[in-house]
Amino acid sequence: MANVSVAAEWQLLYNRYYRKPELYQMQWKHIDLSRNKVACATFGGPIAVIRDDSKIVQLYAESALRKLRIFNSAGVQVAETVWKHPGGRLVGMAWMDDQTLVCVVQDGTIYRYNVHAELQEPNVSMGSECFEQNVVDCIFWGNGVVCITEANQVFAVPDFKNPKPCKLADPCLDEYPLCAAVIEPQYTMSGNVEVLLGVGDHVLLVEEDGVQQLGVGVGPLQKMVVSRTGKLLASFTHDGRLLVISTDFSKIIFEYNCEAALPPEQLAWCGMDSVLLYWDDMLLMVGPYGDPVRYLYDEPIILIPECDGVRILSNTSMEFLQRVPDSTVSIFKIGSTLPAALLYDALDHFDRRSAKADENLRLIRSSLPEAVEACIDAAGHEFDVLRQRTLLRAASYGEAFSSHFQRDRFQEMCKTLRVLNAVRNPEIGIPLSIQQYKLLTASVLIGRLINAHQHLLALRISEYLGMNQEVVIMHWACSKITSSLAIPDATLLEILLDKLKFCKGISYAAVAAHADKNGRRKLAAMLVEHEPRSSKQVPLLLSIGEEDTALTKATESGDTDLVYLVLFHIWQKRPPLEFFGTIQARPLARDLFITYARCYKHEFLKDFFLSTGQLQDVAFLLWKESWELGKNPMASKGSPLHGPRIKLIEKAHSLFSETKEHTFESKAAEEHAKLLRMQHELEVTTKQAIFVDSSISDTIRTCIVLGNHRAALKVRTEFKVSEKRWYWLKVFALATIRDWDALEKFSKEKRPPIGYRPFVEACIDADEKGEALKYIPKLADPRERAESYARIGMAKEAADAASQAKDGELLGRLKLTFAQNAAASSIFDTLRDRLSFQGVS
Template sequence: MVPNPTLGWERLQDVFYRKRTDYSMLWTSDIVLSEFTVAGARYGGAIALVRDTSKPMAYRGPENRNKMVLIYSNAGELLYNVPWDKGIIRGVGWSDNEELIIVAEDGSVRIYHDFQGGFTQFSLGKDSEDHTVSECRFWGTGFVAKLGNNRFVSVAKYEDPRPKLLSEIATVATEIHGWTVLPPSYTLSRHVEVFVGVNNTINVLDSMEAQDKQLVEGPFSHVSISPNGTLLALHTTYGRIYVISSDFEKKFSEYDTGMVESPAQVTWCANDCVAVAWENEIRLVGPGGGTLSFYYDSAITLVPESDGIRIISNDKCEFLAKVPDVVVDIFRIGSTSPSAILLDAVEQLEVKSPKADDNIQLIRPDLNEAVDACVKAASFEPEPYWQKKLLKAALLGKSVLELYSSDEFVEMCEVLRVLNAVRHYEIAVLLTYEEFIRLTPERLINRLINRNRFPLALKLTEYLHLPIDKIYIRWSCCKVKQSLEDDATVCKTIVNKLKVIPGISYEDIARTAYDEGRTKLATQLLNYEPRAGKQVPLLLDMEEDEIALVKAVESGDPDLIHYVVLVLKNKYPLAQFFRLVNDKPIASAVVEQLAREESAELLKDFYYQDDRRAESALVTYREALSLNDVQARVDKLKLATKIYTDSKDQYPDSRAIEDSIKLYELQTGYEKDYKQAFVGLTVAETIKKLLKINQGSKASKLKGEFKIPDKMFIFLKEGTYPTSKKN
């Protein structure tokens, strides 16, 4: 029989706390937490363990000497071994997306995006290389690293890491005792702030300045910010705890632990109380100085969550949190709240007692509130038995009400089914309702995908009416990485699996195949990609350039064709580039247009290799006309003539260019002889000018050279010679 929820409650001042055991650890006896540094991902995520080299440990064989970071579920199931080759690890943390972040002593940072080993790497910069990293503090989207010279470096966003050196400490410091970070989402400046225990005071650092808060109660060995960023817990080296506002304007409480030994951790249990952990004791310190202690036989690690604390020990994983008021009102012994009476009505109805109706009539004026309370209380209960009891009570109450919106009730039923599925020990995502709302369903599905729990991820995605494309794509990527079958078989398996989703993209799968060295498989998969814009870039990366050009041409997208042509032009020698586009008319047209806009030389080369002599000569001719120097212009025209004459075909334009050369040469001679400008005139204008300066013989010779008709020549003469004056 499922025990009553109140059996696990412990009173702290005027509220109750409960510590429930969610999982018994499956890991081997080799895992002794006192020998490890432990980091847990938020929202009930995975647990990372790395051996603490500063502590002595038992010898367990040569295989245990290898430096690895072990990733476990909350039930102690090994999810992944992260091999490590970058020296001493100084920081291990998690992002809100359950990405593992590892910081080495030399400032190297790796971000592992999944549990298959894929990572990106960057450096914290020269300062970290010169002074080394000593320790780190993480939050959901970034972290701060403390360097050996007592300077701090921050990274605000994992997806765009830009290390920034923070201000120097304002107080002359001999030693930094404890420190923590206030995430940017809680600061007025929207930049991370670092709270540093220096001497007897606290310094607050950001990228612009450092402020000494002028405290005298220190030294502070532990500094901890509450999850909502409003409260600050300060633990002194002599065992006293102060709780103040994070803006240092107000002091709320003071408590003497009476312990000489420094605690291993000082953190918050939600925003309600401070949790202090020694080697085998957890002590909750309430706002009024009240305490509640829990004792253990082995080392423990606290993983703070937004609504409680996960407790990791050698043999179990527990969750400690305040009992919500709505749950206390229902289950407290002797409670007469409407929600408690409604729950009792369900129990009476199950034994067919008429008292059920009496209970309903008793709380009739408050029935609406009682139904809401039962629905809300169900979200806080981890046991499906009590979830069903509370939802049955809500169902009974709303069936009596004439007007009641069932939306919240239906949504709660859906969410609880999801939470119960992921809390199962085989999955072991220890997620509460409040954390589920903060995490979002999409990010929960991503966590299941990272664990290769594809069937469950698919069921929950369909149940929550979310897109399923990502699950099939990630499954296919895993198939590519892990399958030992030949490329054709793997391709066929993936295509058969994905054909149920019309229009699904194969780009990520093909890129995974390429990254794994299976180029042929990548090419085969890209043939099924429906969007050329996703095919072409990867084909170019794979150096399947001709296929990329063909796909771009087949797409009919002018921008895509233009992009591929530009890439190939910059990649290959001209001759090879022209050979690639030669037999593709559309691509050739794009190259021709590109050459017209960019370079006459490129256009000439393009025409030349395509044996288009007339077009090449015309380009040279236009170039010649743009030149100011007459001799250079003539040389260009001669080159254009040569292009024509090298061809076996006859071109009418060739004769016109030869005439232009002849005219320029004659005009140049006239300018030398008569010291007048002739270059640039037409044949008719040249004849007219020669006649005007009484050079009729030259004009007649020019007429013969260019076969000027007699009538036109006479017309030019009459228009040139002055009429005789009458005496």
């Protein structure tokens, strides 16, 4: 009998069954849909209601103030606000995919509200042209709107996430179109919105780039609506026919003569299987085959298309018209002997303790898995909790006798139904079907619940489904802060921490940022103390003005990037001395500041060192600056830049001299300044930029090369250059300019303190063997003489000198030098033999 009563509620459309269960008795009072503009969100979303100002209505006992009221799908009011927008009549309103209510007024201004009837900034304007022409009609889709003006121009906001209005191509119409529909951007080849306008006997397809004429001869069309997939168009013709056409107008799918002169008030798709037409007392459901189904209504209704059917809203109830799922048909169809029906029947016999239960099970033993699956599937499509339970019991009963069934499927369905039953509760009022739930996804559903401030349910569902609860708790905490202005900070902190502690990894910093945004800085400071991640904690402390705490936390973390973030922040906000005092007490911060300032902010760093009495550090900076100045390409040819350089080094010298520990640096700076000054003078007198930044030795050498012996002597005297070094420098300088007479004269001034070897080296390096011969005989060491003779190719003399030295190893080496010369080689061999013979005797 149960099967009969279930199937008795169905209607047959050709070979498919449809049912129309009541989801809710509406809990609102005195709402007449015919007197109001109404917007209903898909996926069981909220309903927005506002008095229709285009109609003259009797106010009864209600206020003359127009109110925008928001209800859930069960008619429970969740919010209201006074409508106080100028700009003319409200042309249309609809809910976007993210449950933002979009309201379009006559002058092209678009107002947006959230589910709590709070106005969202900024408002969107369709532009001055739209403002001048007035909006007459608008068509909405998932996340956009198309407006048609009195001048028959078409404007669109393709995506409210980035609300930029655009004007579509001019359709060049003299009369207002008979009807309009929109193909969403996701279903068009171009990826842009396409608008269909019913004009005369054809349809115009309007895009941004142009206008096309389609379907000549199909019209005039009075009403159009595009299917969910964007591929089919249902339309009502002027002669009372329902036409279903492909949206490219290439073929007519089917047509049905409604025998009605008046076009329907509403036209909607019911899934993809049938089309609904509504006149003021009748709802007609037409399929591609067979006779249509009629439903009579004595009150106005609104059709709300869903992915798997249509919700029907009236003044008193919310119904759901859907095709009966195949699994449900297999169980409840009158006279069904399919395995699922027999399994369901077996449970009934089992409950009545009838032996027929066992008989049924024997009949379907081989088909038990599919019977169990059908019962589970049918349970998922039910809105009636008792029927869900019975179907699941039947599945469980069959499962006990089947070893080939996946138990996960049963558990998953139980979980899903618990979630669906929870949100279908009239107080929540989200009557999702299982198909809608799967399409929407659990995470989006949780997002919608928290936006509706149903935090507890959202938390329980997240926990039950094993999902991240952080999103829910975060939203709850932020909402609590916003709505608890009267609660003292300390009390509110306790309330928040009590819940936040249950969620590991929660961002206390984000909650604190929200508290700060709401003007509760003290609460923000208290909250941020609980944030374990310095990277989140420190920026927030800065934003709420807790710089010192931020610096402490950053240095404790050891993260140099964070320390720099705080340093730069404080640096900009505080006077230098106060800033120096702040960082001086924190070694890491101080060292990082010094490292940065050493590269980029010398002057500031000098101020810092002076403030802390580190004079030697200032001196080093000044010295470095002098070198930087020296790198300037202008610092040459007697450049005036040398003056400041010398002053910098002298200043460094005076600072070094104030501390006993830096005597060497003080002396070095003094001599550096003196040398620079002399080099600068030399460049000025010689007009050659070759002295500055060279060493003392190079300066002396350059002076001699240039013939300026007096200057060379002055540098020698000034810097107390030793006699040995002086001799080395002068010898090689004279050899460089090949002044052999001066070299000889220099060698005879007195016995050179460095000996004659440098003279020999200088001459040989200059390839002047004759000059070298002047000095080789004067070499005291016979080994040196031998090697020197060998270097200028004089074998006999080399051999004589080597024999004086009585050094066999030296003779061997010299022989190698003259390896190409057989006669010379034999001389060395003879000498070696003689030497070894003498050694033996």
